[in-house]
Amino acid sequence: MQRIHARYPFLDASRQAVETADVDLATVVQEGGPAVERGLDRIERALVDGTVAPESRWSVRAELLSYPVARVLVSLLDVRGAVEKYATAEATLAYERFTDDFDADTQLKSTSDDALTLSVLLADFDAGSDVTAVGEGRFEIGVTTYLDLAAPLDGQRWRLATRALDDGTVTVSRRELYELLREAVRERVVEGLPLSVPEPIADALAAEVTTLQDALAPVERTSDVDEFEPSAFPPCIDGLVETARANELSATGRYALLTFLAATGVGYAEVAAVIDDSDDEHRAQYERLAGENGAQFPPPSCATMQANGDCEPGACGDFSHPLAYYEHQLRAGE
Structure with missing residues (x-):
């Protein structure tokens, strides 16, 4: 087991590392220990905070084995949208890590042995021979591979009809390729x-x-309010709106803001007007969080937002959740 396997546990090589070590999952969970503790942490942070990033250091073994443990735990939970939310959190952390690794490699900075390369990740998704760098941060992707990678993504810019086809390939920017891989x-x-x-x-x-x-339980008790009134937003959400307008939102801040707005039941056109952002990627993220039958994922609590640096302590008074503050303000304005 190597550190790269622990950082990217979804890779085929990571799965093979577990198999080579002859690890029995049943034995791991029955014995308990760090792998189970980190697996629990992985799911709790994904569902409450929107991230699976560890808050403390774990051994390579514990971090790698926590991934299959987490997959079992999320399967045992009867929580709406838990699988989707967990998968989104895993993909978001992977994206943060591999973009750092790829950018360091592109800029010819020294990289460690646990860094992932673009060629390795592409090969892991059977796309290595179908993606070619063409200079100036652009890549050509075979149309079949492009359609496979873009299939889950919403937004006009991902539709093949909006792309120029050249000899059976689609050209994308470096950032677009990274988004497809995420x-x-x-x-x-x-x-x-x-x-x-x-x-x-x-x-x-x-x-x-x-x-x-x-x-x-506290997160599940929050419910969609199905009313959009920006003047009733709590101070923490007002702050995130201003940060979004400046295009300076962190990943946790964007998650908190979008899940809060999704709980109001508003469409992305109104969201885009409020935060001054019509980016297709953010639209797709919002629509995924909102779901077809009401918001899939409740926004983080005030304590979580404070821990993530997305809210000043005491900003919302005695309220423990931004939706509770919002509902109170809506009732007060009636």
Whole structure:
């Protein structure tokens, strides 16, 4: 097991590393320990904070094995949108890591042995021979591969009809290629979930599932308000709106803002007007978070937003959740 496997546990090489080590998942969960603890942490942070980034250091073994444990845990949870939210969090962290690795490689900076290269990631998705760099930060992708990678993405700019075809290839920018790969990671994480979990493994993880249910209970109690009134936004959301207009939102800030706005039931056209952002990528993210039947993912609590640096302590007074503040302000204005 190598550190690159722990950083990118969805890779085929990472799965093979686990198989080569002859690790039995049932034994891992029954014995407990760091891999199970980190697996629990992985799901809790994904569903509450919108990220699977670790807050502390874990061994390579614990970090790598926590990925299959997390997949089992999310399969055992009966929580709306849990699989999608978890997969999105895994893909977001992978995107942050591989863009850093790729950019360092492009800029000829020294990279460590645990850094991922673009060629390796492309090969992992069977696209290595079908993507060619053509200079000035642009790439040509075979049309069949492009359609496969872009299939899960919404937005006008991803439609083949809006792209110039040249000898069976589609040209994309470097950032667009990275976005396509992020979506490929998300699709791979989603694949096969929820798992059919054998009873002995489910029994061994019963305490962890209860812990997750308890952690999610305050989040689950928040509900969509289905009313859009920017003047009633809590101070933390007002701050994120201003940061979004300046195009300076962090990943956690964007997640908090978009999930809050999705809970109001508003369409992206109005969201774009408020935050001055009509980017197709952000539209697709918003529509994925909003879902077809109401918001899939509640926004983070005030405590989580403060921990992520997205809200000043005490900004919302005694309220513990931005939706609670918003509902109070809506009632006060009636």
